[in-house]
Amino acid sequence: MNIIDFLTGLTLMNAMPHFVLGIWKGKMMSGFGMGNTKNILWGLTNFMLSIGLFIYKYGVKGLLQNPIYLGALSVLVVFFLSAKLWYKYYYKEPGN
Numbered sequence: 832m833n834i835i836d837f838l839t840g841l842t843l844m845n846a847m848p849h850f851v852l853g854i855w856k857g858k859m860m861s862g863f864g865m866g867n868t869k870n871i872l873w874g875l876t877n878f879m880l881s882i883g884l885f886i887y888k889y890g891v892k893g894l895l896q897n898p899i900y901l902g903a904l905s906v907l908v909v910f911f912l913s914a915k916l917w918y919k920y921y922y923k924e925p926g927n
Contacts, residue, residue, distance in 0.1 A: 850874030
């Protein structure tokens with residue numbers, strides 16, 4: 832393992848809590864400060880940084896050859912695409 836591998840995993844996993852709490856309007860300090868939008872942007876920034884570091888080190892072809900990273904990346908992407916749906920489902924207004 833080297834520092835690029837460490838930073839790739841760190842930024843991928845750091846993206847999830849910031850994005851989740853940003854969408855679900857939770858409070859958490861991010862690299863951009865406090866607030867929902869700032870946490871969402873920080874999560875997306877971490878996500879893009881992780882992908883960039885991975886491709887820098889292993890290339891696009893490496894994504895298909897690394898099932899651990901691809902699995903974690905897939906869960907994150909699915910959540911990015913469905914987070915608002917889950918928020919609406921679990922935080923319905925009373926009477927709706």
